[in-house]
Amino acid sequence: MTLPSADTRVEYPAGLTRTTASVLHVQPQSGGLVAVLLDTTPVHPVDAGWPDQGPDRALLCTVGTELPVLDCIVGATDGSALYLGRDIPVPKGMPGWAFVVVHLVQGAALDAGTGLAEGQTVEVVVDAGYRQRLSAGHTACHLASMALNRALADRWRKEVRADSLGNPDFDGTAIDVSLISENGSVDTYRLGKSLRRKGFDTEGLAEQLAEIESTMNTALAEWVASAASVRVDRDGPLLSDRRYWVCELPAHSARIPCGGTHVSSLVELGAVRVALSTTDVEGTSVLTMETVVG
Template structure:
């Protein structure tokens, strides 16, 4: 089958949970699976570059048959071969390459090129994951503000003008339904940038209280949330935008989100410290709903 020469049109940034599409390519994968490429999709895929948000739960409906999407990942093709996830050999936007959403189905259910399909995303799971992702962003802003007085050097700032601890110290982020887990390395590199770790363990409860107070205030404001896109292709730049009382904040983000902080219910952050191979690790567990 012919591989596409254009990036997939993605509809999930607008909140879409379903669309009509055409199969552009379908081919077997190792492990008795099938890769299906569509011209457009509402299914959020996992991006190997920053795999914080997982794939949507979804089905592809062909006629009266529903084919379960067992995974959904970003792929890329030069027209001759399809590369998946971490095996993609080039950066996004590389000339001559198309970046595509790869819907992975179980073997034995291979559609045909040109088939008309209906893409159907699990709306409830999407809503819970979107709440978790939005909660992650506002929690990171609240954490930045809570530790702003611990910097002795100037560093880049976030959208509210606070030192961007989250952006500088983040090690990993995992979005889940109605929550997220973020880990930060408080090591030598961060200290060289000017972050003061002395006494941080003793002040951890105070920092946690400050983060939760900020979250409560922002949620009570009902601040509007939206996704701004440069275009509708997979590689087009997208940003999370939130109209907080202190100002409008923009964070580059390819995920899905709620429309208002009011949808987060009563968010709560728990902070903890651990030691990993001699480096202090800060973990922020955020729950919403």
Template sequence: MSYPVEDTLVTYPAGALETEATVLHVEALPDGRLAVLLNATSVHPVDAGWPDQGADHAALRVEAVDIPVLDCIVGATDGTSLHLGRAIRVPKGTAGWAFVAVHIVADDAALAEGDRATVTVDAGFRARTSAGHTACHLASLALNLAVADRWKKEPRADALGSPDFDGTAIDVSLITENASTDTYRLGKSLRKKGFVTEGFDDALPALTEAINATLAAWVETDAAVHIDRDGDRLTDRRYWACALPGEPARIPCGGTHVSALGELGSVRVHLATSDVDGTSVLTMVTTVS
């Protein structure tokens, strides 16, 4: 079998919904479905290291036939074998390895190496997921601002200069259509870093009100959003950049986003705490409407 020796070119960071591509490799997976590698794609794949945003809904058009993309995940190859998702055993950028977007299609899909394919992404699903991801970043910054007075030590700063509670305490982040769910561990490790958890539950209503007020003010500015990128390959570093008033924000991010905050309409959060195996966990659900 032959495998690509370069990282996949990705066009989704620039907002592309359609890309012309060449099929480089087709391989049967253990579950019978096919893994398809292209030289370029507009499909956002699930990242192995931080799988917060899922794959786009998409199709590959080959010889006037639309082949549904059932999933798309990041893979890696050293030229002799293909490793998918969490089976990848080397970090991105490792010499001799190519990192690729692996398009999963049905076992009866009619395509072969060398075929030309038009990659088409569902625009509505992309827009709703992008709204959820942009709102997630805004909410994390607003949360950091709201709890900034709860630090006894000087933690690292976020993109706006506030103490980075989100980056310090985050456990799991999940981006969905017009929404996101982030969970934060409020345990011993966070307290050792200087965060005060006493009275946190009682403060939730005030924190929620403060975060939602900040979000409303930011959305009203209709600030521009774009993706800064070091290159067009899958492993090139990318950043979410937003021209927030007074302090433009820039956050490392490989996902997709809206082009202006006004596209979000209304963004609101709901905060709740729970006990998970003896550790207090904060859940922030962010919704766009």
């Protein structure tokens, strides 16, 4: 079976949840799973490089058969082998490599008569409700990160890169882990020596969390009330092409590099609120931001 020589065309950045695709490659995997590669897909995969948003729920449908997609991950091939997730040995966009969306289904995908074969046409159907809830969580996460940057702007003692609203980019500088969930997210930031050397003042931060949280929630309420439009801009239609979250806020256009999915307007969020807390992890203070939609 021939491995593809070009990246998968991805349709989820445009918000699509259904498409017709051609099967390019079907390959057994460990644990009784089968990897299915398509020429195009609306299914958002998890990227091991920055796994903040997990995979969509979806079905691959053929005549009389519906195959649930049990997992969907980014893979890569040099034409001789298929590598999945953290096993990919090269950075995304490496010349001579194709970066692909790998749909993992049960081994029944290879059953004679009902299975998948190269060249076959399938209908790909994404769970639109689940996608919407993840998209709301991801959009709210970006919105909260900008509110956090603004609320902490006066704590910087050195010049650092700014976000698209012109505030020091605390989120981009200090982020440790970001996890998108249905209608929410959890982001953690390490407030260690490295951040302090870059000029961030952590003195008294824990005591001011309630005030910072209130300032952020006021900003978030104003932004959501503006019903600003949201879109994903992209350099091209392929998996490895760069993509950007763009939100047309009243005073500024916000822009953040992002490979995930999003709502089309802040009005879809209804409301966004954050809660801040600090903990000590092995001697380092960690700031946690929980964001909730609705």
